[in-house]
Amino acid sequence: MNAPAPLIEGRGLTRRYPLRSAGLFGARIGVVPAVTDVSISVSPGETLALVGESGSGKSTLGRLLGRLEPADSGRLWYDGAPAPKRDRRLRRDVQYVFQDPDGSLSPRLTAGAIIAEPLAVLGLSDGRARAVRVAELLAAVGLEPAHAGRYPHEFSGGQRQRIAIARALAPAPRVIIADEPVSALDVSVQGQVLNLMADLKARHGHAYLLITHDLAVVDAIADRVAVMYFGRLVEMGPRDALFTRPAHPYTRALLDAVPRIGAGKRQPRRQARSEPPSPLAPPAGCAYHPRCPFADAICRREVPALTPMASGTPGHVRACHHAGRWPEGLGSGSLAGAAP
């Protein structure tokens, strides 16, 4: 595979949250693994979608890559070298867009001040030039320069998310990590914001790490897709390959769970069995085995590694013991009998 050198890369990232009992001295009663040994990279100019259900660790992984929180182990690489702990270049080149623009914009600052802050902190421009840049950014996200003097509560949700995007765009980053950037917005506005994000990328050439649970969003703008389950990557590959030939039972279940209008009864649902496992008592071996129709002894014993597929598209990897056992890129309906 002749891919360009990755822009940001996480190697063996692991993050656990201690769980404390209630009370003053909160004894540690357990550890919740949010992200376990994940290696992932974002290349210049690509849109990588990180998908998975709630609690799969996708947001935590995004926060680790965005340095919003530290990893317990594993390393961040940037531009082909281990990333230093405090690095101005990284702070400039990796920006973050939060899910809920209500919470991600300081309520007592004007839109202009919010967008200008990264410029001020990073020392990128000053005085007159900064005001010009703010006006430029507002225009770039489809707002009026006159909006600079307004406060966040004077904008609609979609406009607020545009302000958050303008702030992320301000230092001209090379990657924007967006954690569910449209899921807090009205459905009618979601498309507009996604189009805006795609347009901005076309113009500025930055990469996106897009964290989402919405496969329609993925289909619309992703180049590559990484699927997470229970804190681990289970499958990763180019969007089309992954969508047409999902190679992990969980990816298949995710794709099958998408409701399709007009699909009628032609597609029998292979819904995942039961609920996800409790993070306090993680299953041994492959975390998906309690829900997997193909699980057998080895799945209960060993954690599968991410491996390329025998006859797959380059860059398409999955973590399943039964890589050869169940046919890759199985057609619709052929597993109908396997699910309970």
Place this chain on the structure above:
Amino acid sequence: MSGRLAAAFGGHRLALVSAALLVSITLAVAAAPLLAAILGVDPDEVNLLARFQGPSLAHPLGTDELGRDVALRLLYGGRVSLAVGLAAAVLAAAFGTAVGLVAGYRGGLVDAALMRLTDGVIALPLLPLLIVLAAIDPAKLPGLGWLVAGEDASLYRIVAIVVLVGWTTIARLVRGAALSLRGRDYVLAAESYGASALRIMVVHILPGVTTPIIVATTLAVGNVILFESVLSFLGLGIQPPTPSWGNMLTNAQELIYDAPALVIWPGAAIFLTVIACNFLGDGLQDALDPRARRD
């Protein structure tokens, strides 16, 4: 009009009246030297031939046990009491805010240390401590003599005492608010592009805690005035002949049966000012609370 709305309106009206009262008191005491000049009366002038006079044209509120004009002394005393109250409340609020911001935003060990310090200050037995502190002559402290020399020494001392023990309420208040704000996404966002701790505290967290600070400071002004009266009453506060409402009460206590007016006037001034501060604080609380404002 629903009961709640009426109550809110009533509360606001009370706050408005209180604000008006405080402004008038402030203007009146600010104009004290002017009035003294116009009336040609010196508030410190002793006239033993004219003691305990009743109200007259020359002395609207009469004279005290040394024949001094009560009305003017009340105004001059108000200057001291209000200045001390305001200065001490604002300085204590500033110090408490700084401590609270650092504790709440930094968290961890810093928070634990600062909050135990706060608990410690709260647990100090106030009155004995004040008596000891008030006995210190700051003019004799090395390096501080130049700062507090002269008649105003007792004034600075009382402000310093109040600040030293009075910052804890606001520190706790601000710390709690900062603790809840530091996990907000906008704080994380600022951290992600490298904003300094100071910048985050001042630009992102402080604006979110101004409402409780303003309210608490307003309430504190009243408390400090009360406090100053207590200290002055005990002879530990503002030293005569500089008048303050507190030490006017002290002087009058032996005369409570002979000349009750000398107790009533400073007492009423303290009472009105403190209660106006409290009403204003409550009114500000309602007016500035964004939840109350939105509906």
